[in-house]
Amino acid sequence: DAKTTQPPSMDCAEGRAANLPCNHSTISGNEYVYWYRQIHSQGPQYIIHGLKNNETNEMASLIITEDRKSSTLILPHATLRDTAVYYCIVAYQKVTFGTGTKLQVIP
């Protein structure tokens, strides 16, 4: 069973920040939060991951609440190429996918 809950779809204007929420209320202490995205007919692409601290890389920022029961992926300046299905995953030894959020970036 999926351990995460995400909205099925979101729209974001090009150039604006995209904030994708994820609930993972049953997360265990040793499970990391991972974000991946999948563009049609390709393998999932790694975006970012974290354990309890907020993280930032060249692609995105990850904000994890203090109780670790939810997180938000932030794409600071969305482009049309960011249109994809975004998966939030909690994992320690294996990765199981939920249904993800289909992000549509609008010109």
Place this chain on the structure above:
Amino acid sequence: GAVVSQHPSRVICKSGTSVKIECRSLDFQATTMFWYRQFPKKSLMLMATSNEGSKATYEQGVEKDKFLINHASLTLSTLTVTSAHPEDSSFYICSARDQAAYGYTFGSGTRLTVV
């Protein structure tokens, strides 16, 4: 960064034949690899966990005799779909865990069509 190569990217085979899909970690050693199946407009479904030097662990409902997994080295895992039928047509994706980076890297997927 870590790279996982998956081959072939597309394959068409006749019913009753077997098809082998390869998954290689190119710049890291992977003691554990994972195999997924994805139907159109659906999420990835974990089929099995492949462990180097030991038997694979299959998820509930996945036929181990239909989907043979071999993980003979630290950089290669193979999935063989035996006696393929049209209902086995799907997008198959592998993943390898990079222990050093605490991350999971995915292959580009294999589109299998059984005719």
